Amino acid sequence: MANSWATLGVDLHLEPIGPGGLRRGLTDALRDAVRSGRLAPATRLPSSRSLAADLGIARNTVAEAYADLVAEGWLTARQGSGTRVAPGVPGGTERPAEPGTPTGSGTPTGSGTPAGTGTPAGPAQPARARPPRRTPVLRPAYDLVPGSPDLAAFPRTEWLKAARRALTTAPFHALGYGDPRGRPELRTALAGYLARARGVRADPGTIVITAGFSHALGILGGVLRARGVRTAAVESYGLDVHWALLRKAGLATPALPFDGFGTDPGEPGEAGAVLLTPAHQFPMGTALHPDRRAAVVAWARRTGGLVLEDDYDGEFRYDRQPVGALQGLAPDRVVYLGTASKSLAPGLRLGWMVLPPELAEEAVAAKGRVDTVGVLDQLTLADFLASGAYDRHVRSSRLRYRRRRDALAAAVAERAPEVRVTGIAAGLHAVLRLPPGTEESVVQAAAWQGLALHGLAFHRHPRAVADPLDALVVGYGTPPDSAWTGALDALCRALP
Numbered sequence: 001m002a003n004s005w006a007t008l009g010v011d012l013h014l015e016p017i018g019p020g021g022l023r024r025g026l027t028d029a030l031r032d033a034v035r036s037g038r039l040a041p042a043t044r045l046p047s048s049r050s051l052a053a054d055l056g057i058a059r060n061t062v063a064e065a066y067a068d069l070v071a072e073g074w075l076t077a078r079q080g081s082g083t084r085v086a087p088g089v090p091g092g093t094e095r096p097a098e099p100g101t102p103t104g105s106g107t108p109t110g111s112g113t114p115a116g117t118g119t120p121a122g123p124a125q126p127a128r129a130r131p132p133r134r135t136p137v138l139r140p141a142y143d144l145v146p147g148s149p150d151l152a153a154f155p156r157t158e159w160l161k162a163a164r165r166a167l168t169t170a171p172f173h174a175l176g177y178g179d180p181r182g183r184p185e186l187r188t189a190l191a192g193y194l195a196r197a198r199g200v201r202a203d204p205g206t207i208v209i210t211a212g213f214s215h216a217l218g219i220l221g222g223v224l225r226a227r228g229v230r231t232a233a234v235e236s237y238g239l240d241v242h243w244a245l246l247r248k249a250g251l252a253t254p255a256l257p258f259d260g261f262g263t264d265p266g267e268p269g270e271a272g273a274v275l276l277t278p279a280h281q282f283p284m285g286t287a288l289h290p291d292r293r294a295a296v297v298a299w300a301r302r303t304g305g306l307v308l309e310d311d312y313d314g315e316f317r318y319d320r321q322p323v324g325a326l327q328g329l330a331p332d333r334v335v336y337l338g339t340a341s342k343s344l345a346p347g348l349r350l351g352w353m354v355l356p357p358e359l360a361e362e363a364v365a366a367k368g369r370v371d372t373v374g375v376l377d378q379l380t381l382a383d384f385l386a387s388g389a390y391d392r393h394v395r396s397s398r399l400r401y402r403r404r405r406d407a408l409a410a411a412v413a414e415r416a417p418e419v420r421v422t423g424i425a426a427g428l429h430a431v432l433r434l435p436p437g438t439e440e441s442v443v444q445a446a447a448w449q450g451l452a453l454h455g456l457a458f459h460r461h462p463r464a465v466a467d468p469l470d471a472l473v474v475g476y477g478t479p480p481d482s483a484w485t486g487a488l489d490a491l492c493r494a495l496p
C-alpha cells in the first residue's frame, strides 16, 4: 500500500508496510520520515482520523502508532496542539530543541517514563530498525549545564525602558567610535556599583568594558605574555575554555592544589599570575579561605605577580552577605573581572575589568584603538545600574534561585540520601557528591533521563592537584521556571 498526504505544506510519501503488520509498518515509516528529515521537528501531524482515512486503515492503528512514537520520544502529544514531531530529533532539517524546554508529556523525559527504559529522543538508526533501547539522548530535554541564568526571566520590560531612556538622552557623539575603554557612563555606574555591592576599589579611569569575561581574559593573556610572563596558574577545577584562552596567548597553565579548604594559591611556583574564583570557586562552590586570600596577596606583593579575580556570580550568595572581592585587599595586584552573563544574560556579551593602574594602558591598547563593544548596550546597562533596576533584578533573582536551591537540596535528601549536595551557599549551580566510582554511570543515567549536565570530571584540570572526587555539577539556574520541576524530577531519577 502506498499513499501520500500533506502536512503544513510538506508532501510526504508514506508506505506503512512491513513484516510486522500495519501498526509496526506505520511506526517504522513515520520514524523513517522523521529521521530522514522529511518530517521536520515540530511539524504537526494529521489527526489519527484523517491519516487513517488517507491510508485506508483503522483509526486505532494510527493512534497506536502515534502512541508508540510518543513513548519513544520521536513525537510529542499535547492537548490543544496535537501530535507533532519532537523538537530536536535529528533529521535532514534538524532544528535544535529549546534548551530547558520539556519535549512534551510521554517523551522519554516526561514523568511517565521509568528510569533507563525509555528510548531517548532521536537516536540514529539503520532504516526500518526499531531504535535500540540503550542509545543516549542527542538532544536533551532539560538543560542543567551550569553557566547560564534562567534566560526566560531576563528583565525585558525594564531593559527596554532603560534602552529607551539611554538612547533618548545620549548625546549624538556617543554614537561615534569613542573611548576604547568603553562608555564613561557605564564605567562610572560600574565604579559606584562595584564599590557598594562587591567591595571593589574602582576608578572609572581604570575600568575597561569588554564583551564578557572571556574577552577580558584573552586581552589579559596577551598583556601578560607581552610583559614576559610565561605561566598563569589556574585552579584544579574550572573551565577548560578559559584555560585555553591563556594557552592561546602563549602561557602555560599548571594547576593549583585543591583540598578540603578549597584552592590553595599560596605558592604558585614559577607563575607570574594566578586565575582564581575567590568568592565562589567554580565549580566546587567554596569561598577562598581568609588565610589563603591573605597568602595570595602576600605572594603577589612579594613577587610582583598578578591575581586575575573571576567574580562571575558574586551577587548570588544566599545564607549571608556576599564574600567581598579580593581586589579590595590589593587593588594594585588584582585584576577584578566581572560579567553580566550570570546576573542578566550571556548573550549580552558585556563584561568589565578593573585594572591596577600600571596595567591599564597596556590592557586598553590590547583591546584595540576603537571600542569593540556596542555603545547602545553599554548605555543601556549604565542606565539599568543607575536607575536601581539592576539591584532589583539581582534581588528578585536571588530569591528565585534560592528557592530552587532549597528544592534541589530537599529533593535529593529525600530521594537520593547517598548523594550529598555541596557548594550551595552561593551561585547558580550545586555539586552533587556521588558514591566513589559512580560518576560516569550517573552521567549516563542522566542522559537517559533527557538531562544535559556535566560530571565533575568535565571541569577537572588534566594535571589537577586534588584527590579524585565523583560528582555532578548541576546548573539549577538554567531551566526556565516551567521546566524546573520536570528537570529536578528527572535528575532525582538518575541519582543512585
Ligand SMILES: Cc1ncc(COP(=O)(O)O)c(C=O)c1O
Binding pocket: 146, 147, 148, 211, 212, 213, 214, 215, 239, 277, 282, 310, 312, 338, 339, 340, 341, 346, 350, 351
Ligand atoms: C567560572 C566562570 N567565569 C566566567 C563566566 C562568564 O564568562 P563570559 O562573561 O565570557 O560569558 C562563566 C560563565 O559561565 C563562568 O562559569
